[in-house]
Amino acid sequence: MAKRKLTRQQAWRIKKVQDERSKRAQQRDQKADQALTESDLGVEQQGRVVSHFGVQVDVEPHPYSAENHRVIRCHKRSNLGDIVTGDTVIWRENKDEMGVIVAVNERNNQLSRPGFRGEMKLIAANIDQVMIVIAPEPEPFQGLVDRYFIAAEHWGIVPTLVINKVDLLTSSPYQERLQELKSLYTELGYKVLTASSQTDTGMTELHAALKGKTSAFLGQSGVGKSSLINTLLPGSDILTGQLSEGTRKGKHTTTTARIYHFPTGGDLIDSPGIRELSLTNLDIDAILDGFKELHPFIGNCKFRNCNHKSEPGCAIRGAHENGDICNERYNSLWRIIDSLEEE
Ligand SMILES: Nc1nc2c(ncn2[C@@H]2O[C@H](COP(=O)(O)OP(=O)(O)OP(=O)(O)O)[C@@H](O)[C@H]2O)c(=O)[nH]1
Numbered sequence: 283m284a285k286r287k288l289t290r291q292q293a294w295r296i297k298k299v300q301d302e303r304s305k306r307a308q309q310r311d312q313k314a315d316q317a318l319t320e321s322d323l324g325v326e327q328q329g330r331v332v333s334h335f336g337v338q339v340d341v342e343p344h345p346y347s348a349e350n351h352r353v354i355r356c357h358k359r360s361n362l363g364d365i366v367t368g369d370t371v372i373w374r375e376n377k378d379e380m381g382v383i384v385a386v387n388e389r390n391n392q393l394s395r396p397g398f399r400g401e402m403k404l405i406a407a408n409i410d411q412v413m414i415v416i417a418p419e420p421e422p423f424q425g426l427v428d429r430y431f432i433a434a435e436h437w438g439i440v441p442t443l444v445i446n447k448v449d450l451l452t453s454s455p456y457q458e459r460l461q462e463l464k465s466l467y468t469e470l471g472y473k474v475l476t477a478s479s480q481t482d483t484g485m486t487e488l489h490a491a492l493k494g495k496t497s498a499f500l501g502q503s504g505v506g507k508s509s510l511i512n513t514l515l516p517g518s519d520i521l522t523g524q525l526s527e528g529t530r531k532g533k534h535t536t537t538t539a540r541i542y543h544f545p546t547g548g549d550l551i552d553s554p555g556i557r558e559l560s561l562t563n564l565d566i567d568a569i570l571d572g573f574k575e576l577h578p579f580i581g582n583c584k585f586r587n588c589n590h591k592s593e594p595g596c597a598i599r600g601a602h603e604n605g606d607i608c609n610e611r612y613n614s615l616w617r618i619i620d621s622l623e624e625e
């Protein structure tokens with residue numbers, strides 16, 4: 283009896299919390315709509331989304347200029363759909379130094395990935411290149427790099443591999459692995475940079491690669507994405523976090539993507555670490571596309587519906603037999619395809 287009563291009470295409380303939540307959301311929408319109809323709203327301006335927090339979004343004037351730079355907290359109408367860091371928007375200023383976003387411009391591209399429940403989550407938009415950061419710690423994995431490169435191919439964005447924390451290399455159990463990864467991806471034709479935000483190693487090359495472009499830093503938590511941006515842009519003062527003592531993994535210090543600027547041109551987007559990059563939104567063809575060295579062979583299998591496992595005349599298996607794709611990458615390809623079939 284007592285148990286049932288408690289349950290009813292709990293249900294009532296949950297409903298109350300939910301009602302309050304939806305009332306608050308409605309009020310926020312009303313507030314944004316009200317602000318929209320106010321006659322003292324400023325003119326429509328172009329802006330870029332610096333960072334977003336649910337219904338509130340930080341916007342800066344676009345295009346960026348160091349002299350006139352400022353960040354304005356804006357409301358967003360719920361009918362505008364998802365807004366993400368890097369979006370360009372039309373906004374109007376309010377008298378209380380807040381703003382209202384009235385439209386989102388079409389994106390050149392968008393970085394997205396499946397979340398825990400398979401729903402697509404936006405990472406950033408309007409990106410020129412992605413910098414995939416790995417380090418001696420947390421432990422680097424080729425499979426994870428391959429996943430990022432597959433995603434980058436799918437997003438239509440060129441990836442660069444950044445091996446960070448090279449000051450730790452000589453004492454690292456993964457020194458050899460990192461050296462192998464460096465030569466593997468260099469041979470495939472990708473740009474591979476080495477860096478250390480601790481000792482400033484590689485910063486000139488990194489800066490040159492970032493100049494004049496919008497680059498998103500991606501990778502596991504703790505590889506030093508925020509530290510790299512702090513070193514490249516002194517004064518950005520981004521919070522960084524130590525690895526956990528036991529597991530030597532990152533603690534997810536950065537929680538939302540945010541844009542930073544080189545005064546001389548070039549935007550950097552810091553993003554939260556991603557534990558494992560799910561590719562469940564992609565089919566086998568998209569996975570194959572992510573393997574650059576297979577491009578000459580894709581579409582050349584004898585059978586149109588070849589699944590590249592045991593069919594005669596398979597061009598993908600043929601490429602492997604002829605050494606056009608190395609064992610490490612071929613095995614990684616199948617591990618990824620198998621993992622998709624499991625999921
Ligand atoms: N030795 C060494 N440590 C570094 C270097 N760069 C970053 N670190 C350390 O690595 C830890 C993680 O750095 P962050 O910059 O917070 O890593 P992150 O990739 O931004 O992590 P998330 O925000 O959690 O995704 C911090 O303790 C940094 O001091 C480096 O070049 N060398």
Ligand SMILES: [Mg+2]
Nearest residue numbers: 507508535536
């Ligand atoms: Mg960070």
Ligand SMILES: [Zn+2]
Nearest residue numbers: 583588590596
């Ligand atoms: Zn085949």
